[in-house]
Amino acid sequence: MNADILTHILxxxxxxxxVVLVRNSIIAGAVLGIVGGLIGPxxxxxxxxxxxxxxxxxxxxxxxxxLLLGINVVTGSLIGSVLAALLIGLLxxxxxxRNSIIAxxxPFGLGLGILALALYQGRSANKFGLLTGQIVSVDNPQLGWxxxxxxxxxxxxxxxxxxxxFASVDPDVAAAAGVPVRTLSIVFMLALGLSVAVSVQIVxxxxxxxxxxxxxxxxxxxxxxxxxxPVLSTVFAVVSVVGGILLALGGGLPISPYVTTISFTIWLVxxxxxxxxxxxxxxxxxxxxARLAPRPTAAVNERVPS
Amino acid sequence: xxPVLSLRGASLRFGDRELWAGLDLDVEPGEFVAVLGPxxxxxxxxxxxxxxQQELTAGTAEFLGRPVRRGHRRIGYIPQxxxxxxxxxxxxxxxxxxxxxxxxxxxxxxxxxxxxxxxALVAEVGATDFALAPVASLSGGEQQxxxxxxxxxxxxxxxxxxxxxxxxxxxxxxGVTDLIDEQRRKTGAAVVFVTHDVNPILDxxxxxxxxxxxxxxxGTPDEVLQADVLSALYGTPVDVVRTMGRIVIVGSNDAAHxxxxxxxxxxxxxxxxxxxxxx
Numbered sequence: 001m002n003a004d005i006l007t008h009i010l011x012x013x014x015x016x017x018x019v020v021l022v023r024n025s026i027i028a029g030a031v032l033g034i035v036g037g038l039i040g041p042x043x044x045x046x047x048x049x050x051x052x053x054x055x056x057x058x059x060x061x062x063x064x065x066x067l068l069l070g071i072n073v074v075t076g077s078l079i080g081s082v083l084a085a086l087l088i089g090l091l092x093x094x095x096x097x098r099n100s101i102i103a104x105x106x107p108f109g110l111g112l113g114i115l116a117l118a119l120y121q122g123r124s125a126n127k128f129g130l131l132t133g134q135i136v137s138v139d140n141p142q143l144g145w146x147x148x149x150x151x152x153x154x155x156x157x158x159x160x161x162x163x164x165x166f167a168s169v170d171p172d173v174a175a176a177a178g179v180p181v182r183t184l185s186i187v188f189m190l191a192l193g194l195s196v197a198v199s200v201q202i203v204x205x206x207x208x209x210x211x212x213x214x215x216x217x218x219x220x221x222x223x224x225x226x227x228x229x230p231v232l233s234t235v236f237a238v239v240s241v242v243g244g245i246l247l248a249l250g251g252g253l254p255i256s257p258y259v260t261t262i263s264f265t266i267w268l269v270x271x272x273x274x275x276x277x278x279x280x281x282x283x284x285x286x287x288x289x290a291r292l293a294p295r296p297t298a299a300v301n302e303r304v305p306s
Numbered sequence: 307x308x309p310v311l312s313l314r315g316a317s318l319r320f321g322d323r324e325l326w327a328g329l330d331l332d333v334e335p336g337e338f339v340a341v342l343g344p345x346x347x348x349x350x351x352x353x354x355x356x357x358x359q360q361e362l363t364a365g366t367a368e369f370l371g372r373p374v375r376r377g378h379r380r381i382g383y384i385p386q387x388x389x390x391x392x393x394x395x396x397x398x399x400x401x402x403x404x405x406x407x408x409x410x411x412x413x414x415x416x417x418x419x420x421x422x423x424x425x426a427l428v429a430e431v432g433a434t435d436f437a438l439a440p441v442a443s444l445s446g447g448e449q450q451x452x453x454x455x456x457x458x459x460x461x462x463x464x465x466x467x468x469x470x471x472x473x474x475x476x477x478x479x480x481g482v483t484d485l486i487d488e489q490r491r492k493t494g495a496a497v498v499f500v501t502h503d504v505n506p507i508l509d510x511x512x513x514x515x516x517x518x519x520x521x522x523x524x525g526t527p528d529e530v531l532q533a534d535v536l537s538a539l540y541g542t543p544v545d546v547v548r549t550m551g552r553i554v555i556v557g558s559n560d561a562a563h564x565x566x567x568x569x570x571x572x573x574x575x576x577x578x579x580x581x582x583x584x585x
Contacts, residue, residue: 041395158413166408169394169401169441172385173453176357177460178377179409220393224440229395 011250018249024138025202025255029241031150032202032211035195036241037234038157040216042188045168047095049213051088054102055196058084058109060205063130064116073130074145078197084109085193089186113205133204133256146198153191153198160184165226202241203256210260211237218267221274236266308371310335310463310496311356315365318351324520325351329365331515331524335463336490338497338510340527343517349500352517353466356498357381370463379409382457382495384467384486387450387474392442398452399437402427405459423459431455431485447478454485458493465490467499471506479506486510504531505552531555 019026043052062080066073084105092098117127138146157164166174167181175181192212199208215236219229244259309332317327325348333339341349354360355367358376367374369381382405390396396404403416403424416424428437431451436444444452450470457465465486471479487510490497499507504514504527514530516523518539523530530536531553536544540557547554 044393045395159411161413162404162407162410165396166404169390169396170385170404173383173456174404174408175359175377176381176383176466177405177409178379217393220395224393224395224397224442226395226400 008251009253010247013250015249019246022138022245022249024140024143025245026242028138028143028146029202029245030238031147032198033215033238033241034234035150035153036199036211037215037237038154038230039192039195040212040214040233040237041220041229042157042164042168043192043212044216044220045165046188048192049209050099050102051085051092052192052196052209052212054088054106054109055081055084055193056200056205056208057106057113059193059197059200060130061109061113061116063200063205064113064120064127067122067127067130068116068120072145074142074197074201077130077200078149078194080109081197081200082190082193085189085196086186089189093185128254129204130200131204131206133202133207133254133259138201142201146201149194149198153194156187156191160187164188203259204254207256207260210256210263211241214260214263214267215240218263218270221267221270222277236263240266307334309333310337310370311498312368312371313365314368316355316362316367317364318348318355318360319363326517326520326522327364329515329522333464333496333498335496336494338487338490338499338507338512339515340504340507340511340513341498341500341515341517342502342504343522345502347517347519349517350468352515353468353498353500356464356466357383379460380463382460382462382465384450384453384457384465384470386469386472387446387453389446390441390444390449392440394440394442396441397438398433398441398444398448399424399428401441401452402431402433402455402459405456427455427459430458430489432481445478446474447481450474450478450482451485454482454489458489458495461493462495465495465497465499467497467501469501470499471501471503476506483507483510508553527553 043049059077059081062083063073063077065080066076069076087105088098088101092101113130117130120127163174163179164184164187166177167179167184171181195212196208199211203211216229216233218236219232223229223232240259240263243262244255247258247262248255311331311333313329313331316329316331318325319327329352331339341352343349351360355362356369356374358374358378369378403420405427406420406423407416428434431454433448433451433455436448439448441449441452453470467486470486471482474482483506486497486499487507489495497510499511501507504511508527511527514523514525514527516530516536516539518536519541521539523535523539525535531546533544533546536546536555542557545556547556
């Protein structure tokens with residue numbers, strides 16, 4: 001590889017000064033990592049990765065139209081993704097039905113977005129930013145927006161955590177136990193719409209999956225504990241975004257390739273580790289504590305946060 | 307004693323197809339009632355009505371003396387075994403714990419009392435050996451044990467079982483049935499058990515509700531599972547054969563070839579699903 005390109009990709013000149021400049025981005029990235037890490041396991045158990053992609057394309061459309069009209073881009077992106085999330089949530093309760101609705105919405109959204117960008121006369125970096133992610137700067141008002149929306153998502157998820165888990169793994173039984181399955185599904189889609197809208201601001205519409213799905217998928221390769229899955233998935237997501245922002249600093253390149261590469265690498269490592277453990281351990285001893293416990297009852301007494 | 311479940315003149319129709327009408331049924335605490343009948347007779351719909359998820363066309367359904375409502379903490383629901391996909395972030399123990407904490411808002415650590423309750427349930431349903439195994443790795447029988455534990459968690463007055471033995475092998479059918487039978491005797495919970503095959507639960511059943519072709523018959527298994535009774539119900543000759551401790555219900559004439567279409571019955575050598583004569 002040409003040395004110039006390499007130094008362009010990984011450059012740490014004036015690193016300290018640059019870090020100060022992108023302080024806002026790093027804060028936004030860390031909070032975004034928490035959002036992605038917490039919502040990701042639900043996206044996977046509820047079989048919604050494709051929906052995430054569909055919502056992000058409509059979020060892109062909303063943001064592009066906002067850019068063209070000269071209104072707040074975050075607002076546009078929010079409107080697009082919340083509308084898409086609600087449509088998908090209301091129309092597609094079954095996976096197959098849902099997938100075709102998403103497949104119909106997605107190209108329409110992309111098309112609208114491309115039209116708006118083609119008509120837009122401003123700085124071209126703004127255009128690509130929406131699809132492939134920002135280079136650096138998150139200004140103060142934008143940061144305020146991102147933090148507020150992220151806080152809403154995080155608080156909502158914590159409030160509905162246990163009923164949502166129940167409804168996600170076993171909707172029939174949860175409904176029989178009085179869990180409002182349908183309402184939770186709508187609440188979850190709204191939270192997902194908000195998460196996508198904020199993610200689009202940092203990693204761009206095409207790469208949202210790397211934040212909302214990849215870290216959770218990685219965590220699920222190595223554990224099924226309802227406590228460790230969200231914890232690990234959050235750690236993986238935060239490392240990916242913040243790591244990506246720091247690595248991207250020197251080269252003046254978009255952060256998204258760094259974010260996606262880190263999150264992909266984590267997933268790959270988890271997959272290898274998880275696969276090896278499965279082959280070696282056999283299914284009964286997949287949880288190491290089960291093997292170490294002298295009596296099965298002792299293993300049961302293990303701390304299991306609910 | 308007030309009945310756990312009380313249906314009065316309960317009727318259900320979809321368009322002009324009547325599933326059942328005028329159903330009167332009182333289920334007492336600790337009673338084991340089997341709901342039998344061919345596919346599409348409205349067995350599962352009856353469960354949905356009891357769960358408040360399906361409104362009756364006519365009549366009333368009361369649970370613990372109050373009209374049924376959508377979802378109830380004192381009803382334990384055990385559905386068909388459905389293989390959990392790998393990547394479901396739960397272990398068998400967590401699945402049982404959902405029966406206790408799964409409806410609660412907010413997030414906090416499992417309390418000591420909750421932990422002890424879950425441990426007791428895990429032991430109760432014989433899930434100790436696989437308590438920490440991922441649910442996706444459980445066999446059908448193990449998964450159903452965990453589901454029984456989950457259903458028992460809320461101290462139910464009624465266990466609603468929707469074909470919980472389907473796709474289990476004979477040994478696990480036996481095990482899960484014994485578990486449910488033992489629990490209703492111990493806790494006094496009534497059981498309403500929907501199944502297409504009465505044989506695995508024959509020893510436990512107190513009463514049978516047999517639904518077919520828009521009609522139904524209620525009585526003890528010996529009263530209901532008779533050739534003349536079922537022939538009258540189906541409106542066509544049906545024979546009930548008792549052989550080697552099992553009951554086989556055979557539709558006459560053209561029914562024979564229809565049975566071949568239901569491979570899963572043939573495995574067990576029993577067939578309580580004479581759809582042939584109904585058509």
